Structure formats: C-alpha cells, structure tokens
Amino acid sequence: MNFSLSRATLIAEADLVGIAGERAVCDRRGVLYFPDLRLLAVSDLHLEKGSSFARRGALIPPYDTGATLLRLQAVIADYQPRIVVSLGDSFHDGGGAQRMHQSFREQLEAMMAGRDWFWVAGNHDPEAPADLPGETVKELAVGSLLFRHEPSKTRVEGEIAGHLHPCARIVQRGRSVRRRCFAGDGGRMIMPAFGAYTGSLNVLDRAYAGLFRLETLVAYMLGAERIFAISGSMLRPG
Amino acid sequence: MTEQPRLAERNAAVLLPEPFVKWFGQKGWSPRAHxxxxxxxxxxxxxxxxxxxxxxxxxxxxxxxxxxxxxxxxxxxxxxxxxxxxxxxxxxxxxxxxxxxxxxxxxxxxxxxxxxxxxxxxxxxxxxxxxxxxxxxxxxxxxxxxxxxxxxxxxxxxxxxxxxxxxxxxxxxxxxxxxxxxxxxxxxxxxxxxxxxxxxxxxxxxxxxxxxxxxxxxxxxxxxxxxxxxVTGGAKPEISILDSEERVPWAGHSARYATPEIYREIKRHKTTLLFVNTRSQAELLFQELWRVNEDTLPIALHHGSLDVAQRRRVEKAMGENALRAIVATSTLDLGIDWGDVDLVVHVGAPKGASRLAQRIGRANHRMDEPSKAILIPANRFEVLECRAALDANYLGAQDTPPLVNGGLDVLAQHVLGCACGAPFHADTLFNEVRTAAPYASLDRQTFDRVIDFVATGGYALRNYERYARIRQTKEGLWRVSNPGVAQQYRLNVGTIIEVPALNVRYVHAGSRGAASRGGRVLGKIEEAFLETLVHGDTFMFAGKILRFEGIRENECFVSNAPGSDAKVPYYGGGKFPLSTYLAEQVRAMLDDPQRWKKLPEQVADWLRFQADKSVLPKRDDLLIETFPRGNRYYLVAYPFEGRLAHQTLGMLLTRRLDRAGAKPVGFVATDYALAIWSLADMGWMFRNRKPSLATLFDQDMLGDDLEAWFADSWLLKRTFRNCALISGLIEKRHPGKEKSGRQVTVSTDLIYDVLRSHEPDHILLQATRTDAATGLLDVSRLAEMLSRIRGRIVHKKLEQISPLAVPIMLEIGKMPVHGEADETLLMDAATLVEEAMGPEMTE
Structure with a gap:
C-alpha cells in the first residue's frame, strides 16, 4: 500500500502552522494534524444532531451522522494517526451515542480500532458516550499542548480548543465570502466545527473577546482545495 | 337612458328586501346591474x-x-x-x-x-x-x-x-x-x-x-x-409620462432627477399617492421630497417594514384627508380605499401592465371619473417601458402570470393542519384535496409521499418512526401523536416567509444599547443588511437618516443622524421582473422608429445614436454586441426577458463560455439586458464560430448545464429554505422565543447539502426544484426565448461600447457580480496578506 506516500504528499503540500512550538497541519477539511506526534484533532462532531432535532419534532434528514463519519474516515485514512482527540461536543446530546444507528456505530468503532482515542468532554456531552471505546477526559495535555473543549478565559499558550465553531468573512471586490476557519494567534488555536449540521460563529464576535492577540490573529479559512490564511485585519464581522 | 336601469329597478324590487330598497333610495343611488x-x-x-x-x-x-x-x-x-x-x-x-x-x-x-x-x-x-x-x-x-x-x-x-x-x-x-x-x-x-x-x-x-x-x-x-x-367600462384613466426638463439618467432606479417636478405636481393636487417598486426607493424618494418641501406639506411614508403603529397612523391620516402625499410600496397596492386621492404618481417603471392598472385605480375611486396618473421613468430603458405600459393600459392588456400547480410544501402543511383538527382517512383527504383547483392533477403516489413526509420526514433511512408526528390508528385514521405537535403547527402556520429581521430601536447617540434600552421601535430591517454595517454607519429608514450604534439580541440600536449622507438600505423584497407582455411591447417599440415620436426627445436621440453606431434589434431578434474595453472583452445581449431569466441565462452562458475557453470573469443582469465580461476576445471567437453564437445560445443549455448549476446554486438553497419552513420541516423563528446560539438552530443550507448528497429524490428537493424553475429562475421564460431566437441572433462586433449598452455597463460595480468564484476571492485576499506581511505570517 502507498498510504505513507500519500501522507507525505499531504503534509508537504499543506501549510504548516506553529502552535506553541509544535508544528501542525491545518487541513482544509477541518482537522488539525500534528505530524511529529502523529496526533489528529477534530472538534464538535455533533453526531446525532439530526435525531436530536427529530426527538423534538423537527424531522430533519437523518443523514448527518453518516455524512460526518464518512468525512472523518477519509482524513483518518489519509493521515493514519496514532492518537485521535475528539475535542468535545462529539455527540449533540447525552443520548446521542445510544440513538446512533448500528451501522454508524460499527463504522465508528472500525476507525477507532488500533489507535488511542480520546473523547474530551464537551458542554453537549459531559459524560462518556454510551458503549463506545475510547477514553473520556476533561482535558488532555500532550507535550506543550493542552486539548480542551472550551477555550479558557485566561491566555494559555498551546491550548487547542473548539466549542465556538469559528468562521471568518472577507469582502473582496464587493463580494463577501464566509467560511469555517481555524483561528490562531501562534499561541492558541480554536478549531472549526466538523459536524455536518454545525453552524458557525464569526471570529470577530464578542464571544471571542480576549482570546487572541489581535495583532497576530490569523483565520485559516477552509477552501475547496486548500486553506487560505487571512490576517485578522482583513476580516469582517457578521 | 337605456332599458337597463329600469330593468335593474324591477329586479331590485324582487331581489332586495324592503329596507335595502329604502336605503338605496335615501342615498339617491340605485343598485347596479352587476x-x-x-x-x-x-x-x-x-x-x-x-x-x-x-x-x-x-x-x-x-x-x-x-x-x-x-x-x-x-x-x-x-x-x-x-x-x-x-x-x-x-x-x-x-x-x-x-x-x-x-x-x-x-x-x-x-x-x-x-x-x-x-x-x-x-x-x-x-x-x-x-x-x-x-x-x-x-x-x-x-x-x-x-x-x-x-x-x-x-x-x-x-x-x-x-x-x-x-x-x-x-x-x-x-x-x-x-x-x-x-x-x-x-x-x-x-x-x-x-x-x-x-x-x-x-x-x-x-x-x-x-x-x-x-x-x-x-x-x-x-x-x-x-x-x-x-363589468367593463369605467372612464379611461388619464396617464402621462413625465417629460422632464432634466436629463433622464442612463441607469439607476432613484428618479432623483425628477424630484422638483414631482413636488410641483403634489402642490397642484389635493392628495397624491406615490408608488415605487422597492422599499429602499420609497425611503429615498421620501427623503428627496422633504429636502425640497419648502411649504412643509404633510408628506408621509408607508411600507411593510415600518412599525405597525406608524403605518396605522399614516392610514388614519390618509382616511381623514390630512395628507397631501404618501410614498408607498406594494403594501398599499390592493383595493384599500382611503381618502380622496386625485393623483397617482408611479416612480420607476411599473414592470407589468396589470400592476399599473391596479395602482392607477387608486386615484378617484369612482368608476365614472377618469383617474389621473403620471409615470416617472428612473432611467432611459424605463422610459421605453413606461411608454409600452401606457399603450398597453389603453389597450386593456393583461399580463397576470399563469397559475401553477399547488406546492407540495403547502400540501404538507395542510395535511398536518387537518390532522390537528381531527383524525383523517388518507383516501378521504386525497379526494378532498383534489377538489381544490391547484391540486386537481395531484397523483395518489405523491400524496402518499407527502403524508409519509408529514409523519416521519419521508426518508429512505427509516430512522424516525419513534418520533412520528402523525400516526395511523388501527382503524386506519391518521392522528397527531401528541398535543405538542398541534401546538407547534399553530406557531408555524402560513406560507409567508420573512427574512430574518431585527427591530430598529432609537437610543442616544454613542450608546451601544447597553445603558439605555429606551427609545421607540421604528420598524424592522433585514439582518443581512445590518450585518454589513459597522458602528457609526448611516442609513435611511422610516424616513429618517439613522446612525448604526450596534446590535443586541434581536434589536438594532440607532440614533438620529440628521443632515448626514446615508447609505441606502438594501431590501430583498419588492422587485418584480418585467412581464413578458411588456417586454414584447418594448422590443416592438425599439423596432419601430415611428413610435419613437411619442418618446421624449433625449430618449429618441439615444435610439437614433444606437441605430447609427450599432443596430436596433428587430422585434423577434436577439441583438448581441461584443466590444473590448479596458483589459476586458464584453458581450452584451438584449433579450428583454426580465432580471430573473437573464440571471439564469448569465449563469448558464458563463459555464459554456468557460468551457469554450473564453475565460469569463463575471456578469450582471438587468430587466432589459445581460453583460458578460471575459479575458479572451469573445467577438473574435463568435466570428470564427469557436463557438458560434447559435451553438452558445442553443436550447440544450437547459439540460445538463442547468442541472449541474442547479445542484450548487445559492438560489436553490434559498428556495429550499422556504420549502423547509412552509412544509414544517423546520420551525420559523419567533420573536421573543428565539434562543440565541448556533447550537439550537441548524442552517437549511447544511440540511440541503446533506439531503442532496444522500437522498436527491426526496420530496422536498422535488418541491424545491419545481419552485425554483417556475419562480426564481424563470426557466420557462428562458426556454421560450431560446426557441424564439433560433436563427435570429444578430451579432454586432464593435470596437467600442454602443449607446444601448451604456445603462448595463453602468450597473457593473453597483450590482452584485456573479460568476467570480469564491475561491478566487479568497486567493486574492490570502495573496494580499502574503504581500503585505511576508510569507512567514502564513506559516
């Protein structure tokens, strides 16, 4: 198999970003990969969001879990990580894991097999997901990095968080483009939400107040083929 | 007098009870024959x-x-x-x-x-x-x-x-x-x-x-x-087109040039009703009129975004004949009868002959007196359109749109409503629904799919049985699963989809709303517009110039900013495309120099210049001009089929031009014309038949190209959103009940993407495609046009822009440009960063 070749190509082509001294790939599909640690981080999967809505009477299509897992499977196949960190809100609610269709459960377990898998507790899923392998943690420290769901109020170098679902907006030649993004200032990184039904919140919203050094803030906007690194000064609210 | 009134009197005695006959007598009226x-x-x-x-x-x-x-x-x-x-x-x-x-x-x-x-x-x-x-x-x-x-x-x-x-x-x-x-x-x-x-x-x-x-x-x-x-007849209205002493602009929609002349007419009449096509035009005209209102005449503003109390005040004042003029949008279109209006001014082209007749009917609400109206074209093409509409009104032409089959999203809403009322049998309801004319041709299979959709979402992956909203009893009756379903239904009834809008509330200048919750609510503005504002920006609303102070929850805070220049609010609603009938009239007029005599001199001159520098299209021809300008090559087509059809045509043509190697960069569409610009010389390409214009405009573009474009279009996403709301798939937003935060809402764009890739034949996507093809995209109109112009395309390869092309060229830069890929824009932005900051910033 030539998976190592494809992995090498991926990393060589992608932009490497520095976070508190660690090198990481901001993948355009919305995952963060640390080649030196062989660690893949993904945030806010919100699995079973569809059925969570259905439970309350909004019968939105039940295909979100399948769609999200399929995309996750693809990045895991590409990078073959040793460690996977799911940064919280992996399930849209506490009953999500139980509601998950058997076929999806099997699909998920297949990609978890043979690697360390951490479920970071999120506000939507504070408890461990029912009947699934993997270790549930409040937060996870790896080298100089700290993985947690909600970004801490005080500045923490090397913190990788989710929760806020960042997106960024630019205006070029009178047209506005809004995309999900990684938001980082070299010290901290907030990851985009990965789930198929997850919305997003502009990095200039007040929910992000105090999280970044504004002068070095960069939004890594997700493109169809690549990541676009846009400096904070070019971003627009809304 | 003829026989009729006496006959009517005799009939009246038979048909009308005594007190009615007496009442008519007291009033000095007799009941009318109809x-x-x-x-x-x-x-x-x-x-x-x-x-x-x-x-x-x-x-x-x-x-x-x-x-x-x-x-x-x-x-x-x-x-x-x-x-x-x-x-x-x-x-x-x-x-x-x-x-x-x-x-x-x-x-x-x-x-x-x-x-x-x-x-x-x-x-x-x-x-x-x-x-x-x-x-x-x-x-x-x-x-x-x-x-x-x-x-x-x-x-x-x-x-x-x-x-x-x-x-x-x-x-x-x-x-x-x-x-x-x-x-x-x-x-x-x-x-x-x-x-x-x-x-x-x-x-x-x-x-x-x-x-x-x-x-x-x-x-x-x-x-x-x-x-x-x-009932036919009624006195013919007296309609004229303003023959302005000012220059009629090439482009634009404000008709600002005519303000002093409009004001003069208001002064000459008792009550003037001024109709415009969009709410932003209404705001602008209102401001302009007050700028010249030396006599401080009572001039009011009325449109759908204003606060209800404010609207009622205007309506009341109008009923009491306390106003001299009212600037209004379509909210006053229908048969509301207030006060003694003796003049209707229509600012901007009416877009349809029937609509014009309706609006003019507002003046002098008595059938036997002629209504008086003045049309104010906002630009030169509108002069042609007004002239055509005017001729049409005299001819009694009608151009109301044909009826379409009933929407499946509406049917879904109705089915749930019926279940909320009483349990129903599917066979009975199916027969009942088919007695309604819009659903007369509904087939049973589709109906059953709608019931399935209402019950569990109708997905191939049958995952939601346990969450069913309606269930079948042993006797085969469908009933709601629980009272909560009916409650939810009641909150979401209706088919009017409002774009998310925020209350506009007064605060003191400088306060961002935190300190004072104070002032009064002026009305509502679309969220999408407010998103483009930053603190301190000014805009026109409710007849005032306001400064944007900030947004908190579902309120937008503003303060007074009199005397400043304003950024006019953009409103999504209220733009009608040019009707097919009127479009044909405009083409006929262009083709007939005899009719130009009825046009204002400056407009007739413009057409003569066009005949001289290029050519005027024959009634059933499609004129296409190509010319270089700056470092771009332009194609301007004049189909006169309305903005929607042109937009669709623009999308499809740019796809085809791209395949042909013309490197198209963008396009704009108006009601009259379509302009596409590219990096390669399209004029040369067409002349050398690489491709020929006949191939480019072939009807086959409505096949695969349309299908492919459909899949990804934001227009389709917007249509899907409406269908999702009407069908009850997702809930409408309720003021006051809104929870903030992205976790509780799920965007219909995301639902659309997921559904399209997993179940493209789902009934809601089917409803969406039907809606989009008839409504937003005007596909049928485009199809008619493409078949009409076969073998009738006239290509004029010019060295420079023609007089007829000036209006649409002026729209470039003012209107959103389509066709330029988002990715390109991102690339430009990213490159800018690299240039400004050096490459290390992006690592």
Missing part, C-alpha cells in the same frame, strides 16, 4: 366570480347575498342555540379586512340590520379570538393564514357548520402565490364541512378568468366552473 346579477346568481345557489374595475361597488356586491339573507333571517329566540359563522370574508391583507369592517359597518348600521361583523387577524388579541369561538359573529373578516388556523382547531367542523358564503377579495392576487394554494386547500376543507357552500370571488381584470372560475368551485367534476359576471 350587484343584482350577482345577488340573483347567489340566490339561485350558485358560486360566482365578479370581475370589475375599482370603484364599481365590488365590495357591496360581494356582501349583498349575505346581507339580504341575514336580513330575512328570523330573530334568535331566547334559549335557542347560538348561530355559527354565516359568511367568511378572506382578503390577502390584514389592512383590507380592517378597511372592509369600516366600509361594511356603515350600510349595515344605516339599513338597521341585526348583523355582527368582526375581524380576525394576526393582530386580534387572544381573548377576542376565544370569544369569537364561543360567540361567532355573522360575518368574519379574515386572512388565509387565520382560516388555516381555524381549520386546524378541533372544533372546526362545528364552528363552520352554518357557513353559507365565502367571499374572496382580490382573488387575482391571492391565487398566484402559495398563500393561494393554502387557501384553496382550506376551501376544499370547508366544502367538505358544508357541502352546499357558495363562494363569491371578487377580482380585477385578469388574462384568464376561467382559471379563477375553476378555482372557486369543487373540481370533483373536473373542469367545473363558477358563474361569471364581468
């Missing part, structure tokens, strides 16, 4: 359509059958059960219902009839609604949405069991929308409750009256039609 005619038909048990111009006494005609019957009804004895609703009146506008209550109350009181009349709209307080359920009025004036709500209540059958008549006002405007579909289904339900129910439709002149006649009666026997009464 009023008696309608009464006779109603009394013989038939439903009828009355088509009459404004001022013909349509409202009284519509109610005479009810009033005479109610007058003859024996008095209720003490202890006898209360009577139910006798007559239901349905109008498209809340304001119209209120207006009718006033207008009908007067004769009822003067004749001394023991008849109660009440309105029931979204504004009716809940205690009054509850009381109406217990003690129903004889005549209930309401809207299609309220009817849907009444039908969904569990005492609906009893509430309506004594219903005799349904009077449908402004039927021509109701039937063309999804509200009309919902109403048609509601009527079918009422007919099921009361088999002998009679309908009376009131309508302005329409192109296809038979469509409305079918709409009014059960289609159980296919093609059945109501009776029809047509």
């Amino acid at each position: 009023q008696l005619d309608l009464l006779a038909k109603a009394q013989s048990g038939q439903s009828a359509l009355l088509i009459a111009p404004t001022g013909a006494g349509k409202t009284l005609a519509g109610f005479l059958p009810s009033l005479t019957e109610l007058a003859n009804r024996p008095k209720r004895k003490p202890g006898e059960a209360r009577r139910g609703i006798h007559t239901l009146y349905i109008s498209p506008l809340k304001a119209l219902a209120v207006d009718i209550e006033r207008n009908l109350g007067k004769p009822v009181e003067e004749i001394g009839l023991p008849v109660t009349i009440e309105t029931r709209t979204g504004d009716t307080p809940s205690h009054k609604r509850q009381r109406q359920k217990l003690v129903p009025p004889d005549i209930l004036l309401t809207t299609p949405e309220q009817l849907a709500l009444l039908i969904a209540s569990n005492d609906a059958r009893r509430f309506f069991e004594e219903l005799r008549y349904v009077v449908l006002d402004e039927l021509h405007s109701l039937v063309t929308s999804k509200r009309g579909h919902l109403l048609a289904l509601g009527l079918a339900r009422l007919r099921a409750f009361v088999p002998g129910l009679q309908t009376i439709g009131l309508s302005a002149t329409v192109a296809e009256p038979d469509e409305l006649r079918r709409w009014l009666v059960s289609q159980a026997s296919p093609g059945a039609m109501s009776e029809i009464i047509v």
Whole structure:
C-alpha cells in the first residue's frame, strides 16, 4: 500500500502552522494534524444532531451522522494517526451515542480500532458516550499542548480548543465570502466545527473577546482545495 | 337612458328586501346591474366570480347575498342555540379586512340590520379570538393564514357548520402565490364541512378568468366552473409620462432627477399617492421630497417594514384627508380605499401592465371619473417601458402570470393542519384535496409521499418512526401523536416567509444599547443588511437618516443622524421582473422608429445614436454586441426577458463560455439586458464560430448545464429554505422565543447539502426544484426565448461600447457580480496578506 506516500504528499503540500512550538497541519477539511506526534484533532462532531432535532419534532434528514463519519474516515485514512482527540461536543446530546444507528456505530468503532482515542468532554456531552471505546477526559495535555473543549478565559499558550465553531468573512471586490476557519494567534488555536449540521460563529464576535492577540490573529479559512490564511485585519464581522 | 336601469329597478324590487330598497333610495343611488346579477346568481345557489374595475361597488356586491339573507333571517329566540359563522370574508391583507369592517359597518348600521361583523387577524388579541369561538359573529373578516388556523382547531367542523358564503377579495392576487394554494386547500376543507357552500370571488381584470372560475368551485367534476359576471367600462384613466426638463439618467432606479417636478405636481393636487417598486426607493424618494418641501406639506411614508403603529397612523391620516402625499410600496397596492386621492404618481417603471392598472385605480375611486396618473421613468430603458405600459393600459392588456400547480410544501402543511383538527382517512383527504383547483392533477403516489413526509420526514433511512408526528390508528385514521405537535403547527402556520429581521430601536447617540434600552421601535430591517454595517454607519429608514450604534439580541440600536449622507438600505423584497407582455411591447417599440415620436426627445436621440453606431434589434431578434474595453472583452445581449431569466441565462452562458475557453470573469443582469465580461476576445471567437453564437445560445443549455448549476446554486438553497419552513420541516423563528446560539438552530443550507448528497429524490428537493424553475429562475421564460431566437441572433462586433449598452455597463460595480468564484476571492485576499506581511505570517 502507498498510504505513507500519500501522507507525505499531504503534509508537504499543506501549510504548516506553529502552535506553541509544535508544528501542525491545518487541513482544509477541518482537522488539525500534528505530524511529529502523529496526533489528529477534530472538534464538535455533533453526531446525532439530526435525531436530536427529530426527538423534538423537527424531522430533519437523518443523514448527518453518516455524512460526518464518512468525512472523518477519509482524513483518518489519509493521515493514519496514532492518537485521535475528539475535542468535545462529539455527540449533540447525552443520548446521542445510544440513538446512533448500528451501522454508524460499527463504522465508528472500525476507525477507532488500533489507535488511542480520546473523547474530551464537551458542554453537549459531559459524560462518556454510551458503549463506545475510547477514553473520556476533561482535558488532555500532550507535550506543550493542552486539548480542551472550551477555550479558557485566561491566555494559555498551546491550548487547542473548539466549542465556538469559528468562521471568518472577507469582502473582496464587493463580494463577501464566509467560511469555517481555524483561528490562531501562534499561541492558541480554536478549531472549526466538523459536524455536518454545525453552524458557525464569526471570529470577530464578542464571544471571542480576549482570546487572541489581535495583532497576530490569523483565520485559516477552509477552501475547496486548500486553506487560505487571512490576517485578522482583513476580516469582517457578521 | 337605456332599458337597463329600469330593468335593474324591477329586479331590485324582487331581489332586495324592503329596507335595502329604502336605503338605496335615501342615498339617491340605485343598485347596479352587476350587484343584482350577482345577488340573483347567489340566490339561485350558485358560486360566482365578479370581475370589475375599482370603484364599481365590488365590495357591496360581494356582501349583498349575505346581507339580504341575514336580513330575512328570523330573530334568535331566547334559549335557542347560538348561530355559527354565516359568511367568511378572506382578503390577502390584514389592512383590507380592517378597511372592509369600516366600509361594511356603515350600510349595515344605516339599513338597521341585526348583523355582527368582526375581524380576525394576526393582530386580534387572544381573548377576542376565544370569544369569537364561543360567540361567532355573522360575518368574519379574515386572512388565509387565520382560516388555516381555524381549520386546524378541533372544533372546526362545528364552528363552520352554518357557513353559507365565502367571499374572496382580490382573488387575482391571492391565487398566484402559495398563500393561494393554502387557501384553496382550506376551501376544499370547508366544502367538505358544508357541502352546499357558495363562494363569491371578487377580482380585477385578469388574462384568464376561467382559471379563477375553476378555482372557486369543487373540481370533483373536473373542469367545473363558477358563474361569471364581468363589468367593463369605467372612464379611461388619464396617464402621462413625465417629460422632464432634466436629463433622464442612463441607469439607476432613484428618479432623483425628477424630484422638483414631482413636488410641483403634489402642490397642484389635493392628495397624491406615490408608488415605487422597492422599499429602499420609497425611503429615498421620501427623503428627496422633504429636502425640497419648502411649504412643509404633510408628506408621509408607508411600507411593510415600518412599525405597525406608524403605518396605522399614516392610514388614519390618509382616511381623514390630512395628507397631501404618501410614498408607498406594494403594501398599499390592493383595493384599500382611503381618502380622496386625485393623483397617482408611479416612480420607476411599473414592470407589468396589470400592476399599473391596479395602482392607477387608486386615484378617484369612482368608476365614472377618469383617474389621473403620471409615470416617472428612473432611467432611459424605463422610459421605453413606461411608454409600452401606457399603450398597453389603453389597450386593456393583461399580463397576470399563469397559475401553477399547488406546492407540495403547502400540501404538507395542510395535511398536518387537518390532522390537528381531527383524525383523517388518507383516501378521504386525497379526494378532498383534489377538489381544490391547484391540486386537481395531484397523483395518489405523491400524496402518499407527502403524508409519509408529514409523519416521519419521508426518508429512505427509516430512522424516525419513534418520533412520528402523525400516526395511523388501527382503524386506519391518521392522528397527531401528541398535543405538542398541534401546538407547534399553530406557531408555524402560513406560507409567508420573512427574512430574518431585527427591530430598529432609537437610543442616544454613542450608546451601544447597553445603558439605555429606551427609545421607540421604528420598524424592522433585514439582518443581512445590518450585518454589513459597522458602528457609526448611516442609513435611511422610516424616513429618517439613522446612525448604526450596534446590535443586541434581536434589536438594532440607532440614533438620529440628521443632515448626514446615508447609505441606502438594501431590501430583498419588492422587485418584480418585467412581464413578458411588456417586454414584447418594448422590443416592438425599439423596432419601430415611428413610435419613437411619442418618446421624449433625449430618449429618441439615444435610439437614433444606437441605430447609427450599432443596430436596433428587430422585434423577434436577439441583438448581441461584443466590444473590448479596458483589459476586458464584453458581450452584451438584449433579450428583454426580465432580471430573473437573464440571471439564469448569465449563469448558464458563463459555464459554456468557460468551457469554450473564453475565460469569463463575471456578469450582471438587468430587466432589459445581460453583460458578460471575459479575458479572451469573445467577438473574435463568435466570428470564427469557436463557438458560434447559435451553438452558445442553443436550447440544450437547459439540460445538463442547468442541472449541474442547479445542484450548487445559492438560489436553490434559498428556495429550499422556504420549502423547509412552509412544509414544517423546520420551525420559523419567533420573536421573543428565539434562543440565541448556533447550537439550537441548524442552517437549511447544511440540511440541503446533506439531503442532496444522500437522498436527491426526496420530496422536498422535488418541491424545491419545481419552485425554483417556475419562480426564481424563470426557466420557462428562458426556454421560450431560446426557441424564439433560433436563427435570429444578430451579432454586432464593435470596437467600442454602443449607446444601448451604456445603462448595463453602468450597473457593473453597483450590482452584485456573479460568476467570480469564491475561491478566487479568497486567493486574492490570502495573496494580499502574503504581500503585505511576508510569507512567514502564513506559516
């Protein structure tokens, strides 16, 4: 198999970003990969969001879990990580894991097999997901990095968080483009939400107040083929 | 005089009860022939359509059958059960219902009839609604949405069991929308409750009256039609086009150049009604008029985004003849009768001959006096359009859109509503639904899929059985699973989708709303517009220039900024595309230099210049000009098929040009023309048939290219959102009940993407595609155009821009440009960063 070749190509082509001294790939599909640690981080999967809505009477299509897992499977196949960190809100609610269709459960377990898998507790899923392998943690420290769901109020170098679902907006030649993004200032990184039904919140919203050094803030906007690194000064609210 | 009045008098004596005859006599009136005619038909048990111009006494005609019957009804004895609703009146506008209550109350009181009349709209307080359920009025004036709500209540059958008549006002405007579909289904339900129910439709002149006649009666026997009464005549309106002393602009929509001339006309008349096509035009015109209002004449503003209280104040002042002029949008379009308007000014082109006739009908609300109107074209093409509309009005031309089949999203809403009222049997409901004209051709399989959708979402992956909203009982009846479903339904009823909007509230300058929650609410503005503002930006709203202070929750805070320059608010709604009929008239006019004599000199000159520098298209030809300009090559086409069809054409042409290697960069579309620009010389390509224009404009673009573009279009996503809301897939946003935060909402764009990739044949996607093809994209119109121009494309390869191309070239930069890929824009932005900061920043 030539998976190592494809992995090498991926990393060589992608932009490497520095976070508190660690090198990481901001993948355009919305995952963060640390080649030196062989660690893949993904945030806010919100699995079973569809059925969570259905439970309350909004019968939105039940295909979100399948769609999200399929995309996750693809990045895991590409990078073959040793460690996977799911940064919280992996399930849209506490009953999500139980509601998950058997076929999806099997699909998920297949990609978890043979690697360390951490479920970071999120506000939507504070408890461990029912009947699934993997270790549930409040937060996870790896080298100089700290993985947690909600970004801490005080500045923490090397913190990788989710929760806020960042997106960024630019205006070029009178047209506005809004995309999900990684938001980082070299010290901290907030990851985009990965789930198929997850919305997003502009990095200039007040929910992000105090999280970044504004002068070095960069939004890594997700493109169809690549990541676009846009400096904070070019971003627009809304 | 002729025989007719005397005949009418004799008829009146037979048909009208004594007090009515006396009342007409006291007023010095005699009942009009069509009023008696309608009464006779109603009394013989038939439903009828009355088509009459404004001022013909349509409202009284519509109610005479009810009033005479109610007058003859024996008095209720003490202890006898209360009577139910006798007559239901349905109008498209809340304001119209209120207006009718006033207008009908007067004769009822003067004749001394023991008849109660009440309105029931979204504004009716809940205690009054509850009381109406217990003690129903004889005549209930309401809207299609309220009817849907009444039908969904569990005492609906009893509430309506004594219903005799349904009077449908402004039927021509109701039937063309999804509200009309919902109403048609509601009527079918009422007919099921009361088999002998009679309908009376009131309508302005329409192109296809038979469509409305079918709409009014059960289609159980296919093609059945109501009776029809047509009132013709009425004095011809006096309409003129403003022959301005000023220069008519090449492009734009403000008509600012004509403000002093408009003001002069206002001064000359008692009350002037000024119609514009969009709310932003209304704001701008209002500002401009007050700028020149040296005599401080009472000039008011009326549009749908303003606060209700504010609108009511204007309406009241208008009724009392306290205003000299009102600037209004389509909210005042329909048959509301206020005050003595003696002049209608139409600013901007009317876009359709029928719409023009309707609006002009507002002046001098008496049929035998001519209405007076002035058209103010905002740019040169509009001069042509106004001229064409004017000729059309004299010809009595009609261009109302053809009716379309009923929406499946609306049907889904209705099905759930029926279940909320009482358990139903699918066979029975299917037959009932098919008696409604818009659903007459519905097939059983589709109907069953709609039921499946209502129950569990109708997905191939049957995951939601346990969350079903309606379930089948052992007896085969469908009933709601729990009371919560009905509650949810009631909050979401209706087919009017409002774009997310925020309240606009006054605060003191400089405060961001945190300190003072204070000031008054001016109205609502679309969120999408507010998103583009930053603190300190100014814009026009509610006739004022406001400074944007900030947004908090669902409120936008503003302060006064008098005297500043304003950024005009952009409003999504209120733009009508040019009607097919009018487009044809404009093309005919271009082709006929004889007719240019009727045009203002400067416009005629413009056309002569065009004939000199390029060519004017023949009536059925499509003119295409190509020319270089700057470092780009331009293609300008003049199909005159309306903005929507041009937009669709632009999308498809750029795809094809891209494949041909022309490297198209973007395009803009107006009602009249389409401009595409590219990096390669398209003129050279067409001349050398690489590709030929015939190939480029071949009808096959409506096949794969349309399909491929459809898949990803934001227009389709917007349509999907509407279908999702109407069908009840997702809930509407409710002011006050809104929870902030992205976790509780899920964007319909995301749902669309997921559904399209997993179940492209889902019934909601099917409904979306049908809607988009008929509405947003005007595909059928484009198809007609493409077949019309086959072999009739005229290519003019020019060295420079032609006079006819100037207007659309001026739109570039003012209108959103389509076709440029988002990715390119991102790339540019990213490159800028690299240039400015050096490459290390992006690592």
